[in-house]
Amino acid sequence: MKRPLLFVVVLVVIAGLAFPAGGREAAAPEGDVLKVGVLAPLTGVFAGGGWLIVEGVKLAFEGVDYQVGGRPVQLFIEDTGARPEMAIQKTQRLVEREGVQLIIGPLSGGEGMAMKEFADRIPNVTVVVAGAASEDITMRGIKPNVFRTSYSGAQVMFPFGEYAYNELGMRQVAVIASDYAFPHSQVGGFLSTFLLAGGEVPARIWVPFGGPVDFSSYIAQIPRDIDGLFVGLGGTDAINFVQQFKEFGLLGQIPILGGSIFVDPVVLSQVGEDLIGVKAGSHYAQELPYPEFRAFEEAFFARNQMPTSLWAADYFVATQAVIAALEEVGGRIEDQAGFREALRNVELDTPRGPFRFDEFQNVVLTARITEVRKIGDQYRNIVIKNVPDQDQFGPFDPDWYQAQPPFGRDTPTLPMLRQAVFR
Amino acid sequence: MNAESVSRRSMLLLALLLAAVIPWIVPNFYTFLLTKVLFLSLASASLILLAGYGGMLSLAQVAFYGVSGYIVAYLALRTGVSFLPTVILAILGATITGALFAFIAVRTSGLYFLMMTLALGQIAFFGAFQWARITGGYDGMVGIPAPVVFGQVMASGKAAYYFTLVPVLxxxxxxxxxxxxxxxxALQGIRDGDVRMAALGFNVKVHRFLAIVFSAMIAGAAGVLSTYxxxxxSPQLVSLGAAVxxxxxSLLGGIARFEGALIGALVFxxxxxxxxxxxxxxxxxxxLFFILVVLFFPKGIAEIFRRKKRAVL
Known part of the structure; x- marks a missing residue:
């Protein structure tokens, strides 16, 4: 009977070492605490950028000294590992156990869609989707308790398709992108306006997400007589692709157009030299013309010794919107109807520019076209065109748009777009 | 009936009673976690049947789990098939997958069998990942409506718990x-000495085949419960990570007996x-916890309870 006892002793020691006093965000503040849940991927494929989005949330609450509407704020940060089923489990924990009535997050599209479906089961909780870009989170049937402050994949791409045709003079553009909802939506947005303007898409090449290290069979499928190649890849996929595209001798031969996560700082730090001049569609860049952006960039750098990222900015803006709405209702999150009404009416100047919601509880934002330049010894993404007041339907009538199936591998098509209803 | 079996029987009754009333005692969130414990323990039990009783360590349970899970998701979202046929088809799908796999895999044993199961698990994962037209690919499939049993929606909380508890029991x-x-x-005999059992006239391959098929069936049932x-x-639920x-x-709880599945899932x-x-x-x-368990209780946590019993009697 000695071994079980020893076992327990060792266990207690390890527990003591592993959980230093108040492992959670300090001790619970005194008074009428306002509890806010945050869903972030601190483990798994997105762990690298995951902790930065938590920094975005903290930075925003620090700006108001963790006091909103006269109530002290307590953060409950939960890791989802970017797994949809974990997002649901952690939401359960936040709601049932901690009594949270406001959740900021999640990040990935799959989590976002799972949360949308789950929202019916937590009617007294408001979910502010701060990162996920799956289109359907805020269309084709919306939930009263789900808002989105980030963007939909197509939303920031509508202006880019037109730009490629009209200002870059491209007529034939092929597509290579990851095969899941977010790139489907980004490619869909780009092609909608590009095809309508008169452009053609000779090939759409879909690559498994996080899949191949060897892109040669995909690169071989790219037609050579095209004016441009839309690349909807991100992270290591993007880096691998660019390196192999170069080995094929195609870099410089075929101009690249980028999706929103193609030219992020991590990719640029690896293959920035090869991407100078690449234009992309996004809603964020590493230099934006707002005082709020400067302030955010400086505060973020002071905290983390690194520049801001799109994810950090998206979570920061989500938290700002939440704070504004909470101030409006005096911190009374318990009055969910009043809080949601206040949130719907939030208008803000953020690091991303002017911010408001549309009637589908999705953000209306400024879309941008960016270009990679070398500034000093750094490769940075600079805005070359701003397109204000973009909502998730682009030039299309919301009813017509929602009657179409979500963008997939083969949509949109020109016959479908010819039937389009515009607003 | 001796004293030991009486006390064991009363323990079992007590445990059943506890399982029946626990959602009314603990907060809702723990009911949620316990529901997860239930179907994970069933999946783990399917592995224990193979590994503990059959001597066949497997990483393929997630494949069976996934096949039935995706059948439920597909039928519930894309067709009008009702609840009961959906469940039957899903478990049938897992069972057939198990049978096809077993047909090939019974020829191997030990490490080679483990490698075969790894291969099947990976086929299931990449199938789920890349056959996007059916499985939704990386995005998976969401919005599967809660099952309706006897006019009751088994959506969440206690309903979901009992909906899971009954089949798991x-x-x-x-x-x-x-x-x-x-x-x-006979299966346990084969685990301990397949050549001897064969010499005694048992058909080793048929026993192994059936063990794999039954195990697939159980894992499939766990997949159905998980999906609802x-x-x-989503493919993450059938990944190598999920298999591990x-x-x-199973190892945490103790892979030699079925109690290990419940204890392991609960602790995990x-x-x-x-x-x-x-x-x-x-x-x-x-x-770290796992290392401790392996150091002190190489046969899993269930061993603690067995020791105590021996000490008492």
Whole structure:
């Protein structure tokens, strides 16, 4: 009977070492605490950028000294590992156990869609989707308790398709992108306006997400007589692709157009030299013309010794919107109807520019076209065109748009777009 | 009936009673976690049948789990097939997958068998990942409506718990009977000495084949419960990580007997939930805990209870 006892002793020691006093965000503040849940991927494929989005949330609450509407704020940060089923489990924990009535997050599209479906089961909780870009989170049937402050994949791409045709003079553009909802939506947005303007898409090449290290069979499928190649890849996929595209001798031969996560700082730090001049569609860049952006960039750098990222900015803006709405209702999150009404009416100047919601509880934002330049010894993404007041339907009538199936591998098509209803 | 079996029987009754009333005692969130414990333990039990009683360590349970899960998701979302046929087709799908796999895999044993199961698990994962037209690919499938049984929507909380509890208990009972049947005893004989059993006239391959098929069936049932529980299915649930988690749960609890499945799942789910509150490096804590268990109780946590019993009697 000695071994079980020893076992327990060792266990207690390890527990003591592993959980230093108040492992959670300090001790619970005194008074009428306002509890806010945050869903972030601190483990798994997105762990690298995951902790930065938590920094975005903290930075925003620090700006108001963790006091909103006269109530002290307590953060409950939960890791989802970017797994949809974990997002649901952690939401359960936040709601049932901690009594949270406001959740900021999640990040990935799959989590976002799972949360949308789950929202019916937590009617007294408001979910502010701060990162996920799956289109359907805020269309084709919306939930009263789900808002989105980030963007939909197509939303920031509508202006880019037109730009490629009209200002870059491209007529034939092929597509290579990851095969899941977010790139489907980004490619869909780009092609909608590009095809309508008169452009053609000779090939759409879909690559498994996080899949191949060897892109040669995909690169071989790219037609050579095209004016441009839309690349909807991100992270290591993007880096691998660019390196192999170069080995094929195609870099410089075929101009690249980028999706929103193609030219992020991590990719640029690896293959920035090869991407100078690449234009992309996004809603964020590493230099934006707002005082709020400067302030955010400086505060973020002071905290983390690194520049801001799109994810950090998206979570920061989500938290700002939440704070504004909470101030409006005096911190009374318990009055969910009043809080949601206040949130719907939030208008803000953020690091991303002017911010408001549309009637589908999705953000209306400024879309941008960016270009990679070398500034000093750094490769940075600079805005070359701003397109204000973009909502998730682009030039299309919301009813017509929602009657179409979500963008997939083969949509949109020109016959479908010819039937389009515009607003 | 001797004293031991009486006390065992009363323990069992007590445990059943506790399982029946626990949602009314603990907060809702724990009911949620316990539901997860239930279907994970059923999946783990399917592994224990193969590994503990059949001597066939497997990483393929997630494949069976996934096949039935995706069948539920597909039928519920894209067709009008109702609840009961959906469940039957899903478990049938897992069983057929198990039979096809077993047909090939019974020719191997030991490490080679493990490699075969790894291959099947990976086929299932990449199938789920890349056959996007059917499985939704990386995005998975969401919005699976909660099942309706006897006019009751088994959406969440207590309803979901009991919806999961009943089949899990039935599954455990079946497994319990199975390993005490002539088939089960022969299977354990084959585990300990397949050549001898063959010499005694037992058909080793048929026993192994059936063990794999039954195991697939049980894992398939766990997949059905999981899919209804989360209301979604995604490739992450059939990944290598998920397969290893299942193996981990079984080893943690004790892979030799079915109690290990329940104990392992309970400890794992609570530990994961509790540790993740304190630190993002909770996987390290779970790992350390596992090392401790292996050091002190190489046969799993279930061993603690068995020792105590021996000390009492």
């Amino acid at each position: 039935a599954g455990f009972y079946w497994l319990h009977r199975m390993v005490r049947s002539p088939f089960g005893v 529980f989360y209301g979604m299915m 988690t299942l193996l981990f749960i 789910v609570l530990l994961e939930d509790y540790a993740s509150v304190f630190t993002a490096r909770y996987n390290t804590i779970i790992g």
